Amino acid sequence: MSIKTTLTLAATATAVALSGAALADSHGGEDHAYDDMAERALVILTSDSLQTQGMAMILSNAMQQQGAELSILLCDAAGDLAIEGYASAEPINTPPENPAGQVTPEGILQMLMDNGAQVEVCAIYLPNSEHEQEDLREGVGVAAPGPMAEMMRDPKIPVFSF
Structure with a gap:
């Protein structure tokens, strides 16, 4: 695997992880207030x-x-x-x-x-x-x-x- 492929995969994995965290955050945990819904x-x-x-x-x-x-x-x-x-x-x-x-x-x-x-x-x-x-x-x-x-x-x- 080339360094370029490795960096691309790492960047993609990071983006997916961060977007998943943002999505989970926006859809609320147990202390989420529904005021803005x-x-x-x-x-x-x-x-x-x-x-x-x-x-x-x-x-x-x-x-x-x-x-x-x-x-x-x-x-x-x-x-x-x-x-x-x-x-x-x-x-x-x-x-x-x-x-x-x-x-x-x-x-x-x-x-x-x-x-x-x-x-x-x-x-x-x-x-x-x-x-x-x-x-x-x-x-x-x-x-x-x-x-x-x-x-x-x-x-x-x-x-x-x-």
Whole structure:
């Protein structure tokens, strides 16, 4: 190995190590204050995958616990989570250290709503499903494209899509 290759590898390793430390620092340790984080967040969920739906809800819950004001947009197959009485085919197992044991995306969604999350289905969900607005869980609305587009364009509101 040439000295030039060795120096390049050493410089790259140092840069990766420093960027990793900076990234870890910016994403917080146990004493991290969330004061400078976004106060609002938009979560768009379209996936029909049970694990993807579950992880979207788990991460939404974590954001809400950290003080984010949540808006959740459910489209396509994920819109079914907004239907009163909907039940996932099976619960999701949580890691062994989690006292919850098993959870469902719709159960976490309801908890998020109970804690103030705004939940809406896409404007085209109901006309393209077998459901009516009366079938939606109490508190779930139908998104209007204009206001939703404004929220998506707002640089102060991060958008997370699953």
